[in-house]
Every structure is written in structure tokens, then in C-alpha cells.
Amino acid sequence: MPSITKPVAVHPSLHKNTLGLTVRDYEGSMSTLCAGCGHDSITAAIIRACWELSLAPHMIAKMSGIGCSSKTPTYFVSGAHGFNSAHGRMAAIATGANAANRELTYIGISGDGDSLSIGIGHMCHAIRRNVKMLYVIENNGVYGLTKGQFSASADIGSKSKRGEANRMGPIDPVLLGLSLGATFVARSFSGDKEQLVPILKAGLAHRGFAMVDVISPCVTFNDHVGSTKSYLYTRNNMLKVNETDFVPPASEILATIGTNGAVNVAMHDGSIVRFKGVPKDYDPTDRRKVFDYLQEHHGKGEVVTGLLYVDESVPDLHELSASPDTALSKMPYEKLCPGAKVLGELQEEFR
Secondary structure: OOOOOOOOOOOOOOOOOOOOOOHHHHEOOOOOOOOOOHHHHHHHHHHHHHHHOOOOHHHEEEEEOOOHHHHHHHHEOOOOEEEEOOOOOHHHHHHHHHHHOOOOEEEEEEEHHHHHHHOHHHHHHHHHHOOOEEEEEEEOOEEHHHOOEEOOOOOOOOEOOOOOEOOOOOOOHHHHHHHHOOOEEEEEEOOOHHHHHHHHHHHHHOOOEEEEEEEOOOHHHHOOOOOOOOHHHHHHHOOOOOOOOOOOOOOOOOOOOOOOOEEEEEOOOOOEEEEEEOOOOOOOOOHHHHHHHHHHHHOOOEEEEEEEEEOOOOOOHHHHHOOOOOOHHHOOHHHHOOOHHHHHHHHHHOO
8 A cells, every 4th residue: 555665674585686686675665556557567577677687776767757657766766866757758858867977777667648649759859869768658548647538549449437439540659669760669568577577678778769668557447337336337326525536456467478379368447458479580670571560460459569679780869979978967067168268269170
């Protein structure tokens, strides 16, 4: 429960990484998200990935925007730097922070509403600049904090909690990233830790912008038409004494997505998502073939998961800008702003 402080006791048998830290050292505060939320499963995977990579907590910068996803950074690596930006602006803030201090490992947590609607322009430019960061999209198809409106990733025909069907086509962040020239594109499922952790580790080690789209079920989809436990049923049949809402706890959805065939996973509302892992002979270095493969299986109603595309040959933001190896935040002011005299001399030199 969110009102309970997370215990600080550490079991003596916990393994330590090369820094001498246990997995508990990479945890954060107690989650306040709904019980069973897929976002908490993503948090656990991030914690595991950071621990296995032996990342120094004080050398991590975790960023977020606004939405249920923006809570996630609070729940991992409490010793890291953190910044909760405005709605949709996380990519822009992360770009500026990365430009100022290239020595940190940047982990950006966003949602489908945060990245694919108000923040889509900022995300596109972060991809274009190849900012070195892990960019996780916690994708559930809704605006969870504002009672379940459709987000830009909602599929045609999907139902809202009040029963309306979505009629607009979705924006697929994976296809968008591929079309914009993203150098690392992956997709996973929050309930498949065996697949998600290695993907996150690969993204953290990537040379540039690593986009990881994670399908993350929202427990509020249990609030479907016909349920006597739904918000709509309760509001139509209750005697109000105050204005409150209740989200019944649900179990975390777990599934293993193998490389042979597709796996049907039941969501909290009873709907089925069909996941398919990429085969062993899959080539993640051919952008055109990857795009065609995704389109083919999307037409079959399958959500393809795994490391979908990677290109380590493209320079990142600092390499493109020929910025110094030393972080700008550590350079003396006189070096960053040498004054009008030095500027004039440079202008004369290059005339």
C-alpha cells in the first residue's frame, strides 16, 4: 500500500553486483499505482537491468513527463538524479540535460499519451538528434490519470470503460521510430520480464536513442460495460455521501513470449492481445525488411516483440556536434563564455 514506507532491511543472502550493490539498492519508493498495473512490472525490469549492468546510481538521470508513466521514476534507483517535466516535454528536457552532461546515463519514462500526442514533436526531434538515452514508452492505449480516454495508440474498435468504440487509427511508435531513422527500436510486454530485461540492458548500452515500446495493461479496463463493479454501474446505483472512486486490485498479468508461434494473452477486461516474438533468423539491421515484417504480422493481428531494429554506426548528438569529451557542466565558465574579445578573434579568423 502507498501509505506504507518500504522496509530498508536487506537480506544477507542477496547477491551483489560489481559495485557491491544489491538489487534493493536500485529500488525507489513504494508504488502508488493501481495493484496489477503493468507499469510496476516495467519498474521491476528496469531495476533488474540497472543492477545487472552495475550502473552507479549517482550517474543515472531519470526523466518523465505527465501521466501514470511519470510516476515510474519514483519507484526505481532512489539515489539517481531525477526530473519530472511538463506534459510531453520529457524528450526536450532530456536532450538539454544530455547536452550539458554527457557522462550520465539517461532513462526517460513516458506514456503513449505523453509521447504520441502532446509530446510527439519533441520525441521526433530526440530521435532525429540520436540523443543517447533509454526511452521507454509505457503503452496502455489510454489516459489513465484522467479516467481512461483513448490515447493516440488505441486500436480501432477498442472499447473505452464507458463502452464507446475508438474509430481513429493508432499511431504505432515502433513504425514511427523506424520511419524517422531511429537507431534502436524494440517492443516488449510488461509481463515478460525474461524478454524485457535484456532489451532494456541493450538499450542502456546503445550508442544513441534507444526506443522501447512496452505494452503495459491498465487495470481500469476491468471497468467494462456489464460489470456490476464498474464506475458507471456504481455511479448510476449509489447514494453519494462524498466523491470517491475505487479501483479493485487485480493480479499482475504475466506471460512468456517465445520465438515459435504467437501467444494469446488475456487482459484484465477479457480482451486478447496476440504477441509474437521475432524468430531466431530475424535480421534487425535491415530497416526496410523490419518495416515490412512488422506490417505483415500487424495485418494478422499480432504484436511483434523483441529487438526489432538496431544500428550502431550512426553518431549520437555529441558526436554530431563535435562537443568536447568533458561534460559541459564541468567546464569552467571562462571556457564556456570566453568573452567578446575571444569571440571577435574567432570571427576574424574564419572570415
